[in-house]
Amino acid sequence: MKTLKQFSPLFLNIPAMFLATCLVAWLIIPNKFAMVATVALYVFVAFCLFIILLCIVLGGYGAYYVVAYLRLRLQAQSLEASIIRLQKGETIVTPQYARFNIIRGDTPAPIEQSQLLLPEPGQVTTLPDKVLLPDIMPLNGPNLNEIVLGVGLNGDGQAQAITAPLSKLVHVAVGGSSGWGKSVLLRSLAYQVALAPEQAELALIDLEAATFSPFARSNKLRYSIADTETDANNILVDLLGELKKRKEFYKKYPTVESLESYNLIADHKLPMIALMIDESTALLGDKTIEANIRMLALRARKYGIYAVLGGQDWKASSLDSAIRNQLSTKIQLKAQSKAQSRVLLDDAAAADIEVPGRAYAVLPGQPMAEIQTPYISLPMLMKALVDTGAMAQPAPVAEMVIEQKPPTEKQARAAELFNDGLEVNEIANIVYGRDGGKQLDLVKSAIEKYA
Numbered sequence: 001m002k003t004l005k006q007f008s009p010l011f012l013n014i015p016a017m018f019l020a021t022c023l024v025a026w027l028i029i030p031n032k033f034a035m036v037a038t039v040a041l042y043v044f045v046a047f048c049l050f051i052i053l054l055c056i057v058l059g060g061y062g063a064y065y066v067v068a069y070l071r072l073r074l075q076a077q078s079l080e081a082s083i084i085r086l087q088k089g090e091t092i093v094t095p096q097y098a099r100f101n102i103i104r105g106d107t108p109a110p111i112e113q114s115q116l117l118l119p120e121p122g123q124v125t126t127l128p129d130k131v132l133l134p135d136i137m138p139l140n141g142p143n144l145n146e147i148v149l150g151v152g153l154n155g156d157g158q159a160q161a162i163t164a165p166l167s168k169l170v171h172v173a174v175g176g177s178s179g180w181g182k183s184v185l186l187r188s189l190a191y192q193v194a195l196a197p198e199q200a201e202l203a204l205i206d207l208e209a210a211t212f213s214p215f216a217r218s219n220k221l222r223y224s225i226a227d228t229e230t231d232a233n234n235i236l237v238d239l240l241g242e243l244k245k246r247k248e249f250y251k252k253y254p255t256v257e258s259l260e261s262y263n264l265i266a267d268h269k270l271p272m273i274a275l276m277i278d279e280s281t282a283l284l285g286d287k288t289i290e291a292n293i294r295m296l297a298l299r300a301r302k303y304g305i306y307a308v309l310g311g312q313d314w315k316a317s318s319l320d321s322a323i324r325n326q327l328s329t330k331i332q333l334k335a336q337s338k339a340q341s342r343v344l345l346d347d348a349a350a351a352d353i354e355v356p357g358r359a360y361a362v363l364p365g366q367p368m369a370e371i372q373t374p375y376i377s378l379p380m381l382m383k384a385l386v387d388t389g390a391m392a393q394p395a396p397v398a399e400m401v402i403e404q405k406p407p408t409e410k411q412a413r414a415a416e417l418f419n420d421g422l423e424v425n426e427i428a429n430i431v432y433g434r435d436g437g438k439q440l441d442l443v444k445s446a447i448e449k450y451a
């Protein structure tokens with residue numbers, strides 16, 4: 001959001017000044033000039049009325065000129081933004097931008113200093129309460145070298161996208177109390193792997209069969225999504241087998257230390273594998289599963305197999321220290337208590353979080369930073385997966401597992417406008433043509449379900 005101060009309607013004061021002058025003249029001029037003064041007064045009054053009339057007529061068109069002028073200003077500043085409402089005050093006209101403004105460099109962004117959200121010079125920005133994933137995606141689209149984790153503030157108080165190569169994040173732990181954004185974040189990460197142009201595979205475990213269901217037909221899926229402990233363990237066992245196989249392949253190239261260097265010299269390239277587990281803390285209670293995850297966490301990095309583990313109640317007492325030491329990236333959303341916050345972060349800060357999606361993140365080699373993780377709604381996600389051809393084939397209706405009924409066109413539009421920052425009554429006007437009680441209820445219900 002940014003305010004431009006423009007268009008002081010000073011000219012509106014001119015008729016008032018004329019009027020005042022006439023009145024003063026009429027009051028102070030001696031009698032012998034009364035005649036002349038009266039005539040002058042009539043001329044002035046007529047002139048003033050003409051000016052006022054002119055203002056009224058032009059006023060109707062004024063908004064168009066203001067909008068055109070602001071568009072030029074936006075273009076001049078290379079902003080991708082649309083003007084959605086003009087607020088006229090006494091001396092200012094304020095445009096409200098529909099979404100965050102992102103300055104993108106021409107060259108691929110280096111990890112920490114990538115896309116800057118627009119601040120005025122010297123202006124300190126605060127973290128936004130909601131950031132849409134598509135708005136902070138790398139210019140060249142999702143890719144494994146620029147996995148977007150959210151938006152943070154740099155030393156100058158400027159908001160910037162936080163991105164890093166998946167191979168540098170290595171194993172990622174995502175913590176957070178119920179309802180503060182774990183599944184949304186895991187989905188955002190899976191989405192980026194699913195759409196990445198590089199060779200990559202997704203191994204998804206989701207005991208509640210909710211988080212990853214949009215990816216059920218992804219052409220990057222290595223196994224069907226596991227929603228039972230048995231299936232989950234089968235995946236882990238198969239990945240350990242893959243690890244052994246890769247170890248054999250690597251033997252031919254003794255200097256190779258990573259999947260990237262292996263793929264540079266080997267004839268047969270191997271895909272990166274992202275293992276993502278939602279509610280993993282529940283699974284870690286199973287000793288066999290815990291042992292397999294530990295083995296993968298300890299040994300899989302060299303072979304390009306990375307784990308992203310989401311969980312509500314990471315417990316210092318039960319989190320195996322071997323696993324904990326391998327979790328190079330930690331993202332803690334709202335924690336239930338200071339003690340809970342310390343388990344992943346060694347810091348109590350996450351207990352005070354009050355915004356869904358807000359988190360503290362520790363990336364390899366970097367100090368803890370506050371970030372706003374990206375948001376993507378289920379309809380947006382499904383649409384993007386279908387539009388980009390990231391689905392292997394259309395799902396037979398009976399097999400399509402999604403959390404809820406797909407939205408109607410109007411519901412999807414309402415949710416989209418809400419995500420773009422519009423108010424409920426504005427959305428009702430745009431989508432349903434009115435903002436009466438019924439229309440407002442329809443909008444609220446669409447937002448609740450699909451935004």
Ligand SMILES: Nc1ncnc2c1ncn2[C@@H]1O[C@H](COP(=O)(O)OP(=O)(O)OP(=O)(O)O)[C@@H](O)[C@H]1O
Nearest residue numbers: 130177178179180181182183184356357373374375
């Ligand atoms: N990054 C985000 N930005 C803004 N709002 C968010 C974000 N992530 C989640 N939310 C809001 O929080 C709600 C709950 O998110 P989510 O389902 O990811 O929580 P969760 O931590 O997985 O909860 P549970 O433990 O119950 O599964 C979402 O429906 C959304 O309204």
Ligand SMILES: [Mg+2]
Nearest residue numbers: 182183184211
């Ligand atoms: Mg969840």
